[in-house]
């Protein structure tokens with residue numbers, strides 16, 4: 629490593645600030661995991677939105693996901709990983725799809741397989757952590773974020789929406805979004821967003837970013853703005869249109885082309901910026917420090933301290 633010359637004079641520069649560069653180099657070398665789960669009944673545009681979020685990198689390997697219209701008889705969990713690189717930084721993105729959710733006649737407890745999957749990933753991480761010869765870097769399969777798709781009915785949340793978010797919001801970071809928002813007029817959209825927010829509040833559902841985890845006033849002010857704008861009303865698309873001489877992703881509707889990335893048209897860009905450009909690291913930290921920590925504490929308690937955890941003994945969620 630290069631030691632800055634300026635450090636040699638007594639009252640001069642020490643070089644503490646180079647930690648940032650050191651961390652940057654390590655992150656560049658190691659890359660990072662980001663695991664995102666998508667939940668909502670079929671046809672709400674989940675696959676399309678994820679492809680839109682991560683651009684062609686993802687759509688190349690996931691084509692065929694959305695095309696399938698066979699509905700599984702129970703909720704299935706499908707995880708697909710792909711490495712995306714930008715500016716020399718590698719992200720191993722895992723998208724966890726949950727086909728079959730909300731598609732049954734009786735949707736009672738259909739969040740069970742989902743909460744089981746989430747807890748299994750915590751369990752896996754915990755086992756690695758308590759291992760005597762633990763890995764220097766534990767592979768992270770924990771779900772950092774769960775995008776929950778709300779149907780653009782314009783009425784209210786369904787019972788299932790409320791039940792799911794109630795059960796899961798203590799276990800994982802939930803980000804509710806309003807799907808296919810191009811099917812509503814701007815007035816309907818605002819009205820619906822307002823109503824959904826009220827309902828979430830009435831039912832005491834804490835979505836991400838949770839009030840209680842704001843670090844300081846600056847954090848709180850920033851997150852308040854986001855919370856007031858949620859749930860984001862999004863539009864996804866894989867079709868390009870020519871607008872003012874530029875090619876943009878969009879959808880053709882009765883009143884013209886809705887541009888996916890235009891903040892005057894929908895809130896896709898807001899969601900993308902929030903999820904990736906401003907809060908990705910925080911999503912990972914809240915997962916580790918709050919959700920995983922809760923699981924771990926409960927697990928080690930139940931286990932009477934640090935006895936080895938037996939294999940194949942994954943706990944169901946009681947949270």
Ligand code: GDP
Pocket residue numbers: 669670671672673674675676677693694695807808809810811862863864865879
């Ligand atoms: P999934 O079952 O939730 O994964 O939904 P898909 O992504 O497969 O999309 C289902 C259908 O809805 C496809 O025909 C998409 O073209 C369409 N679709 C996806 N996103 C949107 C959207 O934002 N608005 C509208 N109007 N249609 C969409």
Ligand code: MG
Pocket residue numbers: 674675676693694725
């Ligand atoms: Mg799909």
